[in-house]
Amino acid sequence: MWSHLQYSTPGWLSLSPNPTQLYRWTQGLHIVSGTAAIPLLLVKLWSVFPRLFIRPPRGGRALIVEGLERVSIAALMGATFFMLASGTLNIIGWYPWEFSFRRTHEAVAWVAIGSLLVHIGVKLPVIRQALGAPIEHPDHADDPAAPTRRTVMRGAFLASGLAVVLTAGQTVPWLRHLSAFSVRPGDGPQDLPVNRTAAGAGADKTAVDPAWRLEITAGDRTVSLTRDELLAMPQSTHRLPIACVEGWSRNATWTGVPVRDLLALVGADARSDVVVRSLQTKGAFGSSRVVGNVVDDGRTLLALELNGGTLDIDHGYPARLIAPNRPGVFQTKWINRIEVDA
Ligand SMILES: Nc1nc2c(c(=O)[nH]1)N[C@H]1C(S)=C(S)[C@@H](COP(=O)(O)O)O[C@H]1N2
Numbered sequence: 256m257w258s259h260l261q262y263s264t265p266g267w268l269s270l271s272p273n274p275t276q277l278y279r280w281t282q283g284l285h286i287v288s289g290t291a292a293i294p295l296l297l298v299k300l301w302s303v304f305p306r307l308f309i310r311p312p313r314g315g316r317a318l319i320v321e322g323l324e325r326v327s328i329a330a331l332m333g334a335t336f337f338m339l340a341s342g343t344l345n346i347i348g349w350y351p352w353e354f355s356f357r358r359t360h361e362a363v364a365w366v367a368i369g370s371l372l373v374h375i376g377v378k379l380p381v382i383r384q385a386l387g388a389p390i391e392h393p394d395h396a397d398d399p400a401a402p403t404r405r406t407v408m409r410g411a412f413l414a415s416g417l418a419v420v421l422t423a424g425q426t427v428p429w430l431r432h433l434s435a436f437s438v439r440p441g442d443g444p445q446d447l448p449v450n451r452t453a454a455g456a457g458a459d460k461t462a463v464d465p466a467w468r469l470e471i472t473a474g475d476r477t478v479s480l481t482r483d484e485l486l487a488m489p490q491s492t493h494r495l496p497i498a499c500v501e502g503w504s505r506n507a508t509w510t511g512v513p514v515r516d517l518l519a520l521v522g523a524d525a526r527s528d529v530v531v532r533s534l535q536t537k538g539a540f541g542s543s544r545v546v547g548n549v550v551d552d553g554r555t556l557l558a559l560e561l562n563g564g565t566l567d568i569d570h571g572y573p574a575r576l577i578a579p580n581r582p583g584v585f586q587t588k589w590i591n592r593i594e595v596d597a
């Protein structure tokens with residue numbers, strides 16, 4: 256839910272650039288816990304599956320209670336399946352649907368949370384009874400060939416742990432080489448994965464055009480700078496992560512000009528909200544808004560270099576935004592305009 260809040264922050268709320276790694280952490284936890292939940296859900300379903308075929312009770316009241324319970328379970332199952340399936344497809348970067356993934360994933364999460372609370376409420380007496388009973392209860396031993404509860408639990412946690420180890424490397428550096436299943440273990444130019452390439456954004460020609468200029472505007476004031484002029488300004492270097500909504504994240508070393516220094520050139524206040532625009536001609540996320548308290552942070556850079564070399568074109572050459580505690584999707588690449596809000 257925090258990841259969603261950072262992705263789509265209401266206008267009246269101004270989130271802090273600190274802690275620097277917060278979005279990376281919530282996003283990583285989100286992906287890891289979702290992955291871990293898949294085997295747990297499957298085992299849970301397997302264990303309750305036979306109950307689906309139990310004859311409904313006779314008698315009006317009992318039938319209504321049973322019916323309501325089944326409806327709430329249907330909502331819980333539907334929501335949970337949707338969450339894990341759509342989340343997995345999002346990590347893979349495959350969107351075989353028309354609706355907005357992010358907004359739907361968030362809305363259905365509330366359905367899942369609500370129906371889970373109802374389900375736990377309804378089952379509380381059963382849960383209490385089961386937790387109080389010895390784990391190898393004789394009632395469960397009527398089929399000697401069936402696995403014991405302990406075996407099933409161990410299997411489930413093992414499968415879940417394995418799923419985490421095999422995917423978490425796209426977020427956790429020391430797991431990188433273990434993560435056979437992670438979709439983007441992170442091989443890209445300059446030791447950083449690429450989300451959308453310059454060609455994919457329709458910016459590959461304009462990005463290398465010698466006529467490129469960075470335009471900074473505030474009201475009727477405009478300043479235009481070449482890349483060499485930007486390089487001649489005082490540079491700052493900071494280690495900041497890219498944390499992608501699609502489930503991978505990575506720290507990198509960025510060098511460039513603090514955005515607030517660029518605002519000073521047009522006489523704008525360092526705490527102004529700004530919109531950064533790019534050369535992008537195809538697809539979404541070609542521009543983004545940076546709120547004043549992020550602009551004011553000296554680590555919010557118009558980056559010109561990455562990991563000690565000139566920014567690769569697929570990482571946003573000639574210039575890209577990088578700011579602390581910011582969803583990757585808003586770290587806009589191929590910037591050519593910075594507009595200060597009036
Ligand atoms: N102009 C533009 N900038 C963009 C994007 C984009 O599609 N267009 N994708 C964003 C996304 S989703 C991520 S995760 C980061 C990834 O940066 P990288 O490709 O340099 O690792 O760039 C962001 N910047």
Ligand SMILES: [Mo]
Pocket residue numbers: 450498499500501583584
């Ligand atoms: Mo992203």
